Amino acid sequence: MTHYMTRYSGNRGLWLSFLAAILISAIYAVVVFFTRAIPPAGALFGHLLGIVGFILMLMTEILYSIRKRSRSARWGSMASWLQFHIFTGLVGPFMVLLHSSWKFNGLAGATTLLTILIVISGFIGRYIYTQIPRSLEGVEIETTAGQSQASGLARARRLLAIWHIIHIPIGMALFVAAFIHIGAALYYATLLK
Ligand code: HEM
Ligand code: HEM
Numbered sequence: 791m792t793h794y795m796t797r798y799s800g801n802r803g804l805w806l807s808f809l810a811a812i813l814i815s816a817i818y819a820v821v822v823f824f825t826r827a828i829p830p831a832g833a834l835f836g837h838l839l840g841i842v843g844f845i846l847m848l849m850t851e852i853l854y855s856i857r858k859r860s861r862s863a864r865w866g867s868m869a870s871w872l873q874f875h876i877f878t879g880l881v882g883p884f885m886v887l888l889h890s891s892w893k894f895n896g897l898a899g900a901t902t903l904l905t906i907l908i909v910i911s912g913f914i915g916r917y918i919y920t921q922i923p924r925s926l927e928g929v930e931i932e933t934t935a936g937q938s939q940a941s942g943l944a945r946a947r948r949l950l951a952i953w954h955i956i957h958i959p960i961g962m963a964l965f966v967a968a969f970i971h972i973g974a975a976l977y978y979a980t981l982l983k
Contacts, residue, residue, distance in 0.1 A: 800869060803876030810881045818888055831891045831898075832979045843885030844968065847905070850879040851961055868928030876916065883909050898971045904964040911957045918953055921946035 821835050822828065829836040854875040857863055866874075883905045894902055922943065923931045 800873055803873035804880075807877050807880035807884075810877070811884050814881070814885060814888070828891050829888075831889055831893070832975065836889050836891055839885045840889035843882045843887075843889055844972070846878040846882030847886065847968075848965075850875055850882060851965065853878075869924070870928075872919075872928060876912070879912055880909065897967060897974070901964065901967040901971050904960060904967055908957065908960045908964055911953070911960060915950070915953045915957055918946055918950045922950065 818829070818839075829839070831837070831840060854871050857866070857868065857871045886905055887902065890898070890902055893899075925931055
């Protein structure tokens with residue numbers, strides 16, 4: 791093992807999301823305490839949770855992909871962008887879950903289900919991703935290490951490729967459903983009031 795070689799093991803994204811979730815839960819609890827009700831999805835606080843959570847989810851979908859594909863980019867390492875991907879990919883769905891007001895009817899319920907699925911799939915992908923050695927930058931390293939490690943690596947790469955084929959369409963289905971929900975919710979619940 792050479793010193794510049796590392797296995798991706800950053801937990802910063804996870805820890806920061808955990809802290810953010812506690813903070814958001816505390817605010818949610820204060821609102822429940824003072825209003826003596828579960829915040830409705832279409833009222834001020836619930837709406838805000840939905841909108842901010844959704845923006846974080848959109849950032850999750852878009853930013854990492856852009857950074858991954860830009861060759862000339864110097865802003866931030868791939869590893870940091872993945873940490874940020876995980877942060878927004880957990881905090882956004884958490885806020886959206888609180889936005890639901892714990893009712894999961896129809897399309898909005900299906901959107902929530904897709905949101906939960908992509909988070910679970912994200913954890914699985916993160917696990918496979920950690921099996922592949924990368925530089926501190928987060929870029930994959932070609933190893934010349936022993937035969938068994940090389941074949942394990944090939945397997946992890948193949949698994950990650952298959953995983954992409956699942957994770958990405960869930961994301962697309964999710965955003966199609968979310969945009970229809972948002973359009974319908976704004977039309978029926980907000981504008982017609
Ligand atoms: C992925 C993102 C989102 C998910 C998973 C989601 C999910 C939900 C769920 C489960 C409900 C409760 C439905 C029910 O009563 O059974 C709901 C209600 C609602 N959502 Fe969302 N939501 C998301 C984003 C948004 C955004 C961004 C907005 C606003 C721009 C929004 C506006 C509303 C409104 C106004 C309601 C209340 C509808 C009513 O009172 O009938 N949602 N949402
Ligand atoms: C709203 C939630 C999420 C959305 C919409 C989302 C979307 C995506 C997309 C579109 C990609 C493909 C990037 C590319 O190859 O261009 C991706 C990759 C990835 N995501 Fe997520 N994701 C979410 C949550 C998560 C979570 C919670 C985790 C981890 C706990 C995670 C871990 C990963 C990993 C490890 C990759 C692969 C990175 C790579 O191969 O370079 N994602 N995600």
